Amino acid sequence: MSAHMKLFEVFIRSRRGLDHKHVGSLHAEDPAQALEYARDVYTRRSEGVSIWVVNSSAIVSSQETDCESFYDPLDDKPYRHATHYQLPDEVNNM
Amino acid sequence: MSAMTTQEATRQYAIRLGDDALILGHRLSEWCSNAPFLEEDLALTNVALDFIGRARMFYSYAAELSGDGRSEDSFAYQRDCREFTNLLMHELPRGDFAFTMARQYLIDEYSLAFMEQMLSSTDPTLAAIAAKAVKESRYHLRRSRDWVLRLGDGTEESHQRMQTAINELWGYNAELFEMDTLEADLAGQGIAVDTTALRQPWSAAVQATLAEATLAVPETDWSVRGGRQGLHTESLGHLLSELQFIQRAYPGLEW
Amino acid sequence: MTKIRPETDVSPQEAVFQTRIDAEEKIEPKDWMPDKYRKNLIRQISQHAHSEVIGMQPEGNWITRAPTLHRKCVLLAKVQDEGGHGLYLYSAAETLGASREEMVEALHAGRAKYASIFNYPSLTWADMGAIGWLVDGAAIVNQVSLQRTSYGPYARGMVRICKEESFHQRQGYHIMMTLAQGSAEQKAMAQDSLNRFWWPSLMMFGPHDSESAHSAQSMKWKIKRQSNDELRQKFVDQTVKQAEVIGLTIPDADLSWNEERGHYDFGEIDWEEFHRVINGDGLCNRQRLAHHVKAHEEGAWVRDAITAYEAKKRQRDAQAAA
Numbered sequence: 001m002s003a004h005m006k007l008f009e010v011f012i013r014s015r016r017g018l019d020h021k022h023v024g025s026l027h028a029e030d031p032a033q034a035l036e037y038a039r040d041v042y043t044r045r046s047e048g049v050s051i052w053v054v055n056s057s058a059i060v061s062s063q064e065t066d067c068e069s070f071y072d073p074l075d076d077k078p079y080r081h082a083t084h085y086q087l088p089d090e091v092n093n094m
Numbered sequence: 095m096s097a098m099t100t101q102e103a104t105r106q107y108a109i110r111l112g113d114d115a116l117i118l119g120h121r122l123s124e125w126c127s128n129a130p131f132l133e134e135d136l137a138l139t140n141v142a143l144d145f146i147g148r149a150r151m152f153y154s155y156a157a158e159l160s161g162d163g164r165s166e167d168s169f170a171y172q173r174d175c176r177e178f179t180n181l182l183m184h185e186l187p188r189g190d191f192a193f194t195m196a197r198q199y200l201i202d203e204y205s206l207a208f209m210e211q212m213l214s215s216t217d218p219t220l221a222a223i224a225a226k227a228v229k230e231s232r233y234h235l236r237r238s239r240d241w242v243l244r245l246g247d248g249t250e251e252s253h254q255r256m257q258t259a260i261n262e263l264w265g266y267n268a269e270l271f272e273m274d275t276l277e278a279d280l281a282g283q284g285i286a287v288d289t290t291a292l293r294q295p296w297s298a299a300v301q302a303t304l305a306e307a308t309l310a311v312p313e314t315d316w317s318v319r320g321g322r323q324g325l326h327t328e329s330l331g332h333l334l335s336e337l338q339f340i341q342r343a344y345p346g347l348e349w
Numbered sequence: 350m351t352k353i354r355p356e357t358d359v360s361p362q363e364a365v366f367q368t369r370i371d372a373e374e375k376i377e378p379k380d381w382m383p384d385k386y387r388k389n390l391i392r393q394i395s396q397h398a399h400s401e402v403i404g405m406q407p408e409g410n411w412i413t414r415a416p417t418l419h420r421k422c423v424l425l426a427k428v429q430d431e432g433g434h435g436l437y438l439y440s441a442a443e444t445l446g447a448s449r450e451e452m453v454e455a456l457h458a459g460r461a462k463y464a465s466i467f468n469y470p471s472l473t474w475a476d477m478g479a480i481g482w483l484v485d486g487a488a489i490v491n492q493v494s495l496q497r498t499s500y501g502p503y504a505r506g507m508v509r510i511c512k513e514e515s516f517h518q519r520q521g522y523h524i525m526m527t528l529a530q531g532s533a534e535q536k537a538m539a540q541d542s543l544n545r546f547w548w549p550s551l552m553m554f555g556p557h558d559s560e561s562a563h564s565a566q567s568m569k570w571k572i573k574r575q576s577n578d579e580l581r582q583k584f585v586d587q588t589v590k591q592a593e594v595i596g597l598t599i600p601d602a603d604l605s606w607n608e609e610r611g612h613y614d615f616g617e618i619d620w621e622e623f624h625r626v627i628n629g630d631g632l633c634n635r636q637r638l639a640h641h642v643k644a645h646e647e648g649a650w651v652r653d654a655i656t657a658y659e660a661k662k663r664q665r666d667a668q669a670a671a
Contacts, residue, residue, distance in 0.1 A: 005131075005652070007443065024506070025440040026133055027449065029244075029655040030662075036237060040137040041433055044426075045513070063379060116418075123412050123421070126428050127405040127640070130648025132436050135405075139429040143422060150418050167417050191651050247661060248654025255650070340416035340474055347531055349416035349474070349524075 006055060008034040010042050013050035020052050031055070100283065103276050104217060105159035106179075107286055109169055110322060112152030113180035116170055117330070118201065119145030120337060121188050130191055137237065141198070144230040151223045158219075171341035175331045176324040183266040185321075185330045189259065192245050192252065196259035199238035203299050204270050206231040207292045216284040239303055246307025253308065260304065261312045268317040271296070277322075370571050375501035378444040386570055390500055391445050392461075393572060395452040398438035400464035403637050405431045407471040408480060416474060423520050424477060430517065434510045441502040457642050465623070466549050468631030475528055475535075475542035481521015483543075483550040483588070489514050490584045491554065499571035522591065529595040536596075543592070544600045551615075552623045554581040585613050 005027040011020035023042050028034035034053040042048070078084045087094060122142035129135035153166035183201060188194050209231055212224035245252040271293040273281065280286035304311055320326065335342075340349065359367070362381050369376065376382055408428050415421035439449045455461035466484055471477070489511065496507045528539035555561055555577040567573040575583075585604075592599050603616035626634070 005655070023509070024437050025443065026436060027131065028133065029659045033240070033655075036240075037133040037137060040140050041133060041436055044136075044140070044429070044433065061379060120413060123425055126412055126425060127402075127409040127432070128644045128647075130644070130651035132402065132432055132439070134648075134651075135432045136429055136436070139425055139432070143425055143429075146418060146422055146425070150422075153418070170418055171416075191648070244655050244658040245651070248658040249650065251650050252654030252657075336413045339414045344532075344534065347535060348527060349420060349531075 005029050006034075006057070008038075008053045009056050009059060010034075010038045011052040011054070012038075012042060012048040014047055016049055020050065023047075025056060028053075098276070100280075100285070101159055103280050104220075104285060105156050106276060107280055108152045108156040108159065108220070110179045112149045112156060112166075112169060113178050114184050115145045115152060116149035117178070117180045117333065118184040119143075119147075119149060120333060121184070121186075122194070122198075124188050125194065138194075141234055141237070144234070148223070148227055148230070151226070155219050155223070167341070171338045175326055175334060178326065178330060178334070179322050179324055180330075181266075181269050181321040182318060182327060183263065183270070185327060185333060186263075186266070187329050189262075190255060192255035193259040193262065195238055195241040195245065196256060197263055198234065199242045199303070200263060200267065200300065202231055202235040202238045203303075204292065204296055206235050207296060208287050208289065211287040211292070214284075215286070220285065242303055242309070243307045246304070246309045256307070257309050260309055261314065264312040264314045265316040265318050269319040269321060272319065274322060367569075370499050373571075375504060376499050377501045385566070386572075387445050389567060389570070390503065390572060391442055391447045391452075393567075394438055394442040394445075394500075394503055395447065395455070396462050396464075398435045398442060398452065399456045399461055400467065401431045401435035401438060403463040403467045403641060404484075405435075406637055406640055407467055407469070407633075408477060410471050411474065411477050414474070415477075420477075420524070427481070427517050427520060430513050434513070437506040437509060438503075441500075441506045444502045445500075453645060457638070457645070459638075462627075463637075464553060465627045465631065466553050467637055468626050468634045469545070469549055470632045472545075473538050473542060475525070475538040476546070478521050478524030478528060478539060479542040479546040481517050481519075482525050482591070483521075483546050484553070485514055485517040485521060486588060487550045487553045487584050489518060490580050490587075494575045494580060495573075497571075497574050503572075522595075525597065526595045529597055539595075540597055543597050547600050548618060548622070549626075551581055551585070551618055554578070554584070556620070556623075582612055585615050589613055 006029065007025055008028055008031070009025050010023050012023050013020045026034065026037050026041055028037050031053055035051060038051045038053050039048075043051070119142050122138055122145060125135070125138045126142070127135065129138055149170070150166050153169045156169060157164045157166055183197060186193075186197065189197075206228065209224045209227040212220055213228060215221045215224065242256065245256040247253070271289050273286075273289055277286050277289070281288040301311055318327075363383055366376070366380075366382060366386075369380075376386075405428050408424060408431070412421065412424055412428060415424050439452060442452060443449060452461065456463065471480065492507050492511050492514065496504055496511060498504045498507065525539050525543070528535040530536075558564060558576045558578045561577055564573060564576060568576070589599060589604065601616045603614065605614050607614045625631075629635075
């Protein structure tokens with residue numbers, strides 16, 4: 001199939017107010033067809049109110065080998081997290 | 095028509111529309127596991143499910159109007175060929191993918207216009223069925239029109255196959271727009287759709303699509319009719335013998 | 350039987366990989382993974398996908414003959430779901446670098462397998478009940494376990510599939526229940542179907558753990574989470590009661606509750622039949638493959654056409670822009 005059709009990634013918003021979430025992929029010739037097939041393949045039980053399709057080759061992704069430089073520097077900033085601050089019990093639901 | 099009550103005429107009308115939907119839905123369901131690729135298998139099945147669902151709504155209404163304990167299944171499973179009143183185009187064997195899509199396109203273009211008219215039927219049940227069917231048909235038409243374009247303007251082979259399909263279907267068009275006294279009478283009361291009025295816009299839309307798909311409008315002079323009178327091609331009998339096998343072999347049971 | 354590689358052979362990368370798996374972390378597509386892990390997964394996921402797709406046939410066989418419009422819609426929706434599940438799984442395997450075309454080609458060439466249960470024919474309407482109840486029932490037991498498999502896309506596909514499959518098993522059981530409560534002829538039809546599908550359903554879990562070629566390594570990599578025999582036992586335990594409730598008899602004289610084990614004991618599978626059917630002597634082996642090949646080949650001109658159309662469209666758009 002790959003010789004014939006492109007791979008698209010499918011993202012679905014299941015309810016208004018929620019983010020689009022990746023659900024899988026499918027093959028189609030163009031974005032319009034991909035959108036129609038996404039409807040037939042991934043929303044047979046009314047799972048969605050909105051669909052995105054993205055040509056898989058258009059996705060730029062971080063690499064495993066980047067991990068150290070990408071994410072580790074973010075590990076040493078515990079002060080960004082609410083749990084970093086010990087407050088008295090009376091106000092701890094802040 | 096004088097002898098027939100409006101209720102009886104409406105009942106027969108609902109059966110006709112149910113027959114159209116069931117027989118086409120059945121033909122589409124034959125594609126399941128046979129489509130050119132998996133995505134299309136799922137899509138075709140959705141369309142089949144929509145048409146069978148539509149048949150069930152029309153038959154249920156006919157059963158209600160019959161008021162004699164008949165159910166949707168009585169109409170689908172306990173009538174013979176001569177009692178089926180679907181328009182002939184619906185029953186033709188599925189053929190290749192081009193034939194299935196060409197037929198689907200011609201019917202979707204018709205069906206959408208038809209259901210849009212039925213939205214304003216004075217019969218509230220028919221109007222309600224139309225409200226659901228219109229939404230489905232919009233999607234069906236988008237799909238089948240795209241396929242006519244892709245196959246018509248694809249490769250030489252697909253073009254050839256699509257043109258052949260259109261040619262083979264063309265003579266079954268006329269029947270879509272003809273009304274007998276039953277339908278004319280109901281249309282007069284605002285219950286049924288006046289299909290004669292659909293012909294011109296349908297032709298215009300179809301011709302535009304064929305032109306865009308680089309397909310020729312057939313210059314055929316043949317036309318076949320008879321479905322509404324229970325006169326069918328021989329393929330319907332085979333379809334029914336499959337459809338009705340269990341109910342015929344083991345009559346009167348729950349399944 | 351594949352040997353688990355001794356720890357001393359393990360590269361630092363592989364050690365990190367195994368640590369991650371031991372910590373119940375999922376492996377994701379871009380992660381480093383041992384080549385064998387990748388190959389093993391592609392083999393298992395594609396086999397699973399092929400099973401879903403070939404599995405459309407025995408039930409598809411009854412779509413045009415379903416006895417009521419309601420049953421027809423249910424069956425059509427169900428077979429469509431199987432196609433969808435095949436698609437989810439191909440999609441998961443594609444994240445490992447196997448294209449769907451390659452996988453389909455491997456199926457057609459006989460290099461890839463599908464579940465042997467689908468080499469059995471669906472002969473009566475009751476088989477739609479038995480397949481849903483037993484075959485899907487067995488598949489669900491396996492798939493529930495696979496929701497915890499170590500490869501992320503596979504695990505997520507399983508979650509989605511399990512959610513959809515529960516309707517499959519319930520509709521099948523409902524068909525059996527209706528038949529079992531029906532006429533004598535219908536009840537006999539249901540019993541006959543149970544008789545034919547019971548043992549093949551048990552075979553779906555594969556050889557005994559002691560005989561299973563891929564099991565040990567797959568368990569270490571957490572591709573598989575529970576062994577064949579454990580899963581088979583689970584299926585038997587849950588199904589016996591279901592048969593009793595509708596008054597059907599499981600065709601196994603050795604079936605009995607073992608108080609001490611807290612499980613049912615059951616008879617030995619006819620492994621000769623198992624191997625015979627896998628190796629080509631089932632009633633439908635050749636037809637199942639031929640059906641798939643035919644649909645694929647007949648679809649070639651359609652796939653070519655959409656590619657050609659798309660190319661023309663791109664060209665037109667480019668000209669319009671120039």
